Amino acid sequence: MRFTVLPRRWALLACLVLPCSANAFFPFDFDDADTEGKGKSEIEMSFAYQKDRAIVLNDAGDEMEVTTDASNTLLWSYTYGVTDNLDVFINKARQGNPYAGWQNTQVGAQWLFAGDQNRGWSFALMPSLILPVSQRSEAKGLGSAKTNFELIWISSYVSSDYELHFNVGYSGNRYSRSIEDEPRRHLWSVSVAPIWVLNEQWSLGVSLGAATNTDDTGKYTPFGQFGISYTPIKDVQVGLGVMVSPNWRKTDGSRSTMMTAGLSYDF
Template sequence: MRRILFFLGMVVLTATSAYAGHPLITDDAATQGKGKGQIEIGSQYSTDKQPAEEGFGSKTRTGQVTATFTYGPIDGLDIVVGVPYQWSRTYLDGQFDSRAVGFGDLSFDLKWRFYEKDGWGFALKPGVTLPTGNSGKGLGTGRTTYHLYGIVTKEMEPWAFHLNLGYIRNENKTGQEKNIWHASVAAEVEVIKSLKAVADVVVEENTTKGSNTPVTYALGGLVYAITDKLSIDGGVKFGLTKPSADVTYLLGVTYRF
């Protein structure tokens, strides 16, 4: 059960933050614009070592590929739909113990940019996740969850900085904490033409009831624009606290239209 809860925690944390500009977790205040959109395929692979209840060491390997569709029906407003496919394998004392494979919880978000001036951007992003994943296998929460993020962006060429503050109502069937708070900051800088370096630090309340240790991690990565419409990215995320996955590798591709 502890290993399932750990994987469920990873599902909650990734599902509610999957729509930032990959590989960042922190979102920016920009929107697509009227009649414009993008399709993003983001992938991640994580490894984590945790002590099991039985007293043996355990290792969990998890992966996820998320297809995210974003469209701007009007200026300043985006509709975002995310479909995750997930898998995990757990090893107990060096031996294979369990696995789970399947689609996760479907996500819907709206991002409303209500202010933009002098390099500043402010946005709100409410959203829901629907219980389409198998909660018994750790692929979903089993209930509809809700979240709201406040987003601030400041652009100072060649730099851009982003701040996210959020609340997640983590309805679930597995005894997890239901009220989750989120805070994150990110920075981007254009290193050379078409190449950006990005960094992210995230702190989020632990989904395990009774735990006072937050999920905290740092991320570094690169984004390369092949053309104005097509970009690829990669990054590495490092857990800074015990509840966080030890290491996560991220790869993505984005097409804009």
């Protein structure tokens, strides 16, 4: 399972961010094709801290000032296995800074439609609805006051020593109010993530990809993430991750960095 409900500017980066489900390598933003299994559940809780660094240049290209913005978000997710091949999930997130409030809720399902999720290749689809926040919350930057749709295609390869995951995602990005810099309404993302299984308790991996930029500063935004996962006891997983997204249209060092830490429990 994985989270996608993050600060809105990261929603596309986490495979079009707002929480999703289905047993991905926690704490990564991608999804894997694995499902919970009939009658089984999973709960995730995590904390995300994001820092944006931007450099303002004058007409001559000289540096005038460096600005930084920071935000933090608490995330919750619950997944239930309806059948061995079908999960349903709900995700919530609450931002604490710079504006406190609930972000968009996401509800959806994951359908494993081909392959063996325990070994070799498997394939899944994950459709979901991103439910609206209030117009007041939208004005604060806590999400969209319109309902949006998200769809992720997932392909996973699993062996005893390593895993490989591919995600291709689409998300609507409609807002109810007029925004001065009108954001793109259709967001796409693609990512690949190799995971190394060190032993029964430890795994580590990287995730590399690109996503549609929400504004006109560039067509795409690249991103990379490193994560490590530890299983202290059966059905409990602890994860730490760092994601970096540089502005590849500039060479001034502008970038966004996100750190995540969390816990998942299967029962």
